Amino acid sequence: MQVISLVxxxxxxxxTTTALALASGLSKHNFHVLAIDCDAQANFSTASGGEDDVVGSFDILTGKKNINEAIQELPLYHLIGADKRLSSRHEH
Ligand SMILES: Nc1ncnc2c1ncn2[C@@H]1O[C@H](COP(=O)(O)OP(=O)(O)OP(=O)(O)O)[C@@H](O)[C@H]1O
Ligand SMILES: [Mg+2]
Structure with a gap:
Protein backbone atom coordinates (compact mmCIF):
# COMPACT_ATOMS: atom_id res chain seq x y z
CA MET A 1 0.00 0.00 0.00
CA GLN A 2 1.24 3.48 -0.81
CA VAL A 3 0.12 6.66 0.93
CA ILE A 4 0.11 9.98 -0.94
CA SER A 5 -0.53 13.07 1.19
CA LEU A 6 -1.34 16.48 -0.29
CA VAL A 7 -0.69 19.09 2.37
CA THR A 16 -7.92 19.71 -4.10
CA THR A 17 -7.51 19.78 -7.87
CA THR A 18 -4.44 17.55 -7.63
CA ALA A 19 -6.17 15.15 -5.24
CA LEU A 20 -9.17 14.79 -7.58
CA ALA A 21 -6.92 14.15 -10.58
CA LEU A 22 -4.81 11.60 -8.69
CA ALA A 23 -7.77 9.72 -7.22
CA SER A 24 -9.65 9.41 -10.52
CA GLY A 25 -6.52 8.86 -12.62
CA LEU A 26 -5.09 6.12 -10.39
CA SER A 27 -8.51 4.44 -10.20
CA LYS A 28 -8.78 4.38 -13.98
CA HIS A 29 -5.38 2.65 -14.03
CA ASN A 30 -6.84 -0.08 -11.78
CA PHE A 31 -5.32 1.04 -8.49
CA HIS A 32 -7.63 0.65 -5.49
CA VAL A 33 -7.90 4.16 -4.07
CA LEU A 34 -9.15 5.25 -0.65
CA ALA A 35 -9.28 9.05 -0.60
CA ILE A 36 -9.39 10.62 2.87
CA ASP A 37 -10.49 14.26 2.95
CA CYS A 38 -9.22 16.04 6.09
CA ASP A 39 -10.06 19.60 5.01
CA ALA A 40 -12.99 21.21 6.84
CA GLN A 41 -14.03 22.92 3.57
CA ALA A 42 -14.80 19.41 2.23
CA ASN A 43 -14.31 20.52 -1.37
CA PHE A 44 -12.80 17.16 -2.33
CA SER A 45 -15.75 15.29 -0.79
CA THR A 46 -18.31 17.50 -2.52
CA ALA A 47 -16.56 17.35 -5.89
CA SER A 48 -16.31 13.56 -5.60
CA GLY A 49 -20.06 13.26 -5.08
CA GLY A 50 -19.76 12.11 -1.48
CA GLU A 51 -22.72 12.17 0.88
CA ASP A 52 -23.16 14.91 3.48
CA ASP A 53 -23.91 14.31 7.15
CA VAL A 54 -22.38 10.86 7.33
CA VAL A 55 -19.55 9.34 9.38
CA GLY A 56 -16.35 11.00 8.19
CA SER A 57 -12.71 11.73 8.89
CA PHE A 58 -13.61 13.81 11.97
CA ASP A 59 -15.17 10.75 13.60
CA ILE A 60 -12.09 8.64 12.82
CA LEU A 61 -9.53 11.21 13.98
CA THR A 62 -11.41 11.68 17.25
CA GLY A 63 -11.86 7.94 17.79
CA LYS A 64 -15.66 8.15 17.78
CA LYS A 65 -16.20 5.61 14.99
CA ASN A 66 -14.50 2.65 13.36
CA ILE A 67 -12.86 3.44 10.01
CA ASN A 68 -15.02 0.86 8.20
CA GLU A 69 -18.14 2.86 9.11
CA ALA A 70 -16.78 5.93 7.30
CA ILE A 71 -15.93 4.50 3.90
CA GLN A 72 -18.22 5.59 1.05
CA GLU A 73 -18.06 3.46 -2.09
CA LEU A 74 -18.15 5.89 -5.01
CA PRO A 75 -18.09 4.75 -8.65
CA LEU A 76 -14.36 5.32 -9.15
CA TYR A 77 -12.82 5.24 -5.67
CA HIS A 78 -13.62 4.96 -2.00
CA LEU A 79 -13.96 8.09 0.11
CA ILE A 80 -13.77 9.07 3.75
CA GLY A 81 -15.40 12.46 3.66
CA ALA A 82 -14.73 15.69 5.52
CA ASP A 83 -17.07 18.22 7.08
CA LYS A 84 -16.91 21.48 9.02
CA ARG A 85 -16.52 19.74 12.38
CA LEU A 86 -12.81 19.51 11.43
CA SER A 87 -12.53 23.28 11.89
CA SER A 88 -11.38 24.51 15.28
CA ARG A 89 -13.89 27.36 14.90
CA HIS A 90 -16.80 24.93 14.70
CA GLU A 91 -18.86 24.29 17.85
CA HIS A 92 -18.95 20.54 18.51
N1 LIG B 1 -2.84 23.28 -13.09
C1 LIG B 1 -3.56 24.36 -12.87
N2 LIG B 1 -3.40 25.47 -13.62
C2 LIG B 1 -4.12 26.59 -13.40
N3 LIG B 1 -5.06 26.71 -12.43
C3 LIG B 1 -5.25 25.65 -11.65
C4 LIG B 1 -4.54 24.43 -11.80
N4 LIG B 1 -4.94 23.55 -10.85
C5 LIG B 1 -5.88 24.22 -10.14
N5 LIG B 1 -6.07 25.45 -10.62
C6 LIG B 1 -7.03 26.44 -10.08
O1 LIG B 1 -6.51 26.96 -8.88
C7 LIG B 1 -7.58 27.26 -7.98
C8 LIG B 1 -7.35 26.64 -6.63
O2 LIG B 1 -7.30 25.22 -6.77
P1 LIG B 1 -7.73 24.28 -5.57
O3 LIG B 1 -9.11 24.58 -5.09
O4 LIG B 1 -7.45 22.86 -6.02
O5 LIG B 1 -6.66 24.72 -4.47
P2 LIG B 1 -6.57 24.31 -2.95
O6 LIG B 1 -5.11 24.32 -2.61
O7 LIG B 1 -7.31 23.04 -2.71
O8 LIG B 1 -7.32 25.53 -2.26
P3 LIG B 1 -7.85 25.64 -0.76
O9 LIG B 1 -6.66 26.01 0.07
O10 LIG B 1 -8.88 26.74 -0.81
O11 LIG B 1 -8.43 24.30 -0.36
C9 LIG B 1 -8.86 26.76 -8.64
O12 LIG B 1 -9.55 27.87 -9.19
C10 LIG B 1 -8.37 25.82 -9.71
O13 LIG B 1 -9.25 25.78 -10.82
MG1 LIG C 1 -8.82 22.64 -1.34
Missing part, protein backbone atom coordinates in the same frame (compact mmCIF):
# COMPACT_ATOMS: atom_id res chain seq x y z
CA UNK A 8 0.12 22.79 2.10
CA UNK A 9 -0.70 25.57 4.53
CA UNK A 10 -1.10 28.06 1.69
CA UNK A 11 -4.60 28.37 0.21
CA UNK A 12 -5.47 28.05 -3.46
CA UNK A 13 -2.38 26.15 -4.59
CA UNK A 14 -4.32 23.28 -6.22
CA UNK A 15 -4.31 20.72 -3.40
Missing amino acids: NKKGGVAK
Whole structure:
Protein backbone atom coordinates (compact mmCIF):
# COMPACT_ATOMS: atom_id res chain seq x y z
CA MET A 1 0.00 0.00 0.00
CA GLN A 2 1.24 3.48 -0.81
CA VAL A 3 0.12 6.66 0.93
CA ILE A 4 0.11 9.98 -0.94
CA SER A 5 -0.53 13.07 1.19
CA LEU A 6 -1.34 16.48 -0.29
CA VAL A 7 -0.69 19.09 2.37
CA ASN A 8 0.12 22.79 2.10
CA LYS A 9 -0.70 25.57 4.53
CA LYS A 10 -1.10 28.06 1.69
CA GLY A 11 -4.60 28.37 0.21
CA GLY A 12 -5.47 28.05 -3.46
CA VAL A 13 -2.38 26.15 -4.59
CA ALA A 14 -4.32 23.28 -6.22
CA LYS A 15 -4.31 20.72 -3.40
CA THR A 16 -7.92 19.71 -4.10
CA THR A 17 -7.51 19.78 -7.87
CA THR A 18 -4.44 17.55 -7.63
CA ALA A 19 -6.17 15.15 -5.24
CA LEU A 20 -9.17 14.79 -7.58
CA ALA A 21 -6.92 14.15 -10.58
CA LEU A 22 -4.81 11.60 -8.69
CA ALA A 23 -7.77 9.72 -7.22
CA SER A 24 -9.65 9.41 -10.52
CA GLY A 25 -6.52 8.86 -12.62
CA LEU A 26 -5.09 6.12 -10.39
CA SER A 27 -8.51 4.44 -10.20
CA LYS A 28 -8.78 4.38 -13.98
CA HIS A 29 -5.38 2.65 -14.03
CA ASN A 30 -6.84 -0.08 -11.78
CA PHE A 31 -5.32 1.04 -8.49
CA HIS A 32 -7.63 0.65 -5.49
CA VAL A 33 -7.90 4.16 -4.07
CA LEU A 34 -9.15 5.25 -0.65
CA ALA A 35 -9.28 9.05 -0.60
CA ILE A 36 -9.39 10.62 2.87
CA ASP A 37 -10.49 14.26 2.95
CA CYS A 38 -9.22 16.04 6.09
CA ASP A 39 -10.06 19.60 5.01
CA ALA A 40 -12.99 21.21 6.84
CA GLN A 41 -14.03 22.92 3.57
CA ALA A 42 -14.80 19.41 2.23
CA ASN A 43 -14.31 20.52 -1.37
CA PHE A 44 -12.80 17.16 -2.33
CA SER A 45 -15.75 15.29 -0.79
CA THR A 46 -18.31 17.50 -2.52
CA ALA A 47 -16.56 17.35 -5.89
CA SER A 48 -16.31 13.56 -5.60
CA GLY A 49 -20.06 13.26 -5.08
CA GLY A 50 -19.76 12.11 -1.48
CA GLU A 51 -22.72 12.17 0.88
CA ASP A 52 -23.16 14.91 3.48
CA ASP A 53 -23.91 14.31 7.15
CA VAL A 54 -22.38 10.86 7.33
CA VAL A 55 -19.55 9.34 9.38
CA GLY A 56 -16.35 11.00 8.19
CA SER A 57 -12.71 11.73 8.89
CA PHE A 58 -13.61 13.81 11.97
CA ASP A 59 -15.17 10.75 13.60
CA ILE A 60 -12.09 8.64 12.82
CA LEU A 61 -9.53 11.21 13.98
CA THR A 62 -11.41 11.68 17.25
CA GLY A 63 -11.86 7.94 17.79
CA LYS A 64 -15.66 8.15 17.78
CA LYS A 65 -16.20 5.61 14.99
CA ASN A 66 -14.50 2.65 13.36
CA ILE A 67 -12.86 3.44 10.01
CA ASN A 68 -15.02 0.86 8.20
CA GLU A 69 -18.14 2.86 9.11
CA ALA A 70 -16.78 5.93 7.30
CA ILE A 71 -15.93 4.50 3.90
CA GLN A 72 -18.22 5.59 1.05
CA GLU A 73 -18.06 3.46 -2.09
CA LEU A 74 -18.15 5.89 -5.01
CA PRO A 75 -18.09 4.75 -8.65
CA LEU A 76 -14.36 5.32 -9.15
CA TYR A 77 -12.82 5.24 -5.67
CA HIS A 78 -13.62 4.96 -2.00
CA LEU A 79 -13.96 8.09 0.11
CA ILE A 80 -13.77 9.07 3.75
CA GLY A 81 -15.40 12.46 3.66
CA ALA A 82 -14.73 15.69 5.52
CA ASP A 83 -17.07 18.22 7.08
CA LYS A 84 -16.91 21.48 9.02
CA ARG A 85 -16.52 19.74 12.38
CA LEU A 86 -12.81 19.51 11.43
CA SER A 87 -12.53 23.28 11.89
CA SER A 88 -11.38 24.51 15.28
CA ARG A 89 -13.89 27.36 14.90
CA HIS A 90 -16.80 24.93 14.70
CA GLU A 91 -18.86 24.29 17.85
CA HIS A 92 -18.95 20.54 18.51
N1 LIG B 1 -2.84 23.28 -13.09
C1 LIG B 1 -3.56 24.36 -12.87
N2 LIG B 1 -3.40 25.47 -13.62
C2 LIG B 1 -4.12 26.59 -13.40
N3 LIG B 1 -5.06 26.71 -12.43
C3 LIG B 1 -5.25 25.65 -11.65
C4 LIG B 1 -4.54 24.43 -11.80
N4 LIG B 1 -4.94 23.55 -10.85
C5 LIG B 1 -5.88 24.22 -10.14
N5 LIG B 1 -6.07 25.45 -10.62
C6 LIG B 1 -7.03 26.44 -10.08
O1 LIG B 1 -6.51 26.96 -8.88
C7 LIG B 1 -7.58 27.26 -7.98
C8 LIG B 1 -7.35 26.64 -6.63
O2 LIG B 1 -7.30 25.22 -6.77
P1 LIG B 1 -7.73 24.28 -5.57
O3 LIG B 1 -9.11 24.58 -5.09
O4 LIG B 1 -7.45 22.86 -6.02
O5 LIG B 1 -6.66 24.72 -4.47
P2 LIG B 1 -6.57 24.31 -2.95
O6 LIG B 1 -5.11 24.32 -2.61
O7 LIG B 1 -7.31 23.04 -2.71
O8 LIG B 1 -7.32 25.53 -2.26
P3 LIG B 1 -7.85 25.64 -0.76
O9 LIG B 1 -6.66 26.01 0.07
O10 LIG B 1 -8.88 26.74 -0.81
O11 LIG B 1 -8.43 24.30 -0.36
C9 LIG B 1 -8.86 26.76 -8.64
O12 LIG B 1 -9.55 27.87 -9.19
C10 LIG B 1 -8.37 25.82 -9.71
O13 LIG B 1 -9.25 25.78 -10.82
MG1 LIG C 1 -8.82 22.64 -1.34
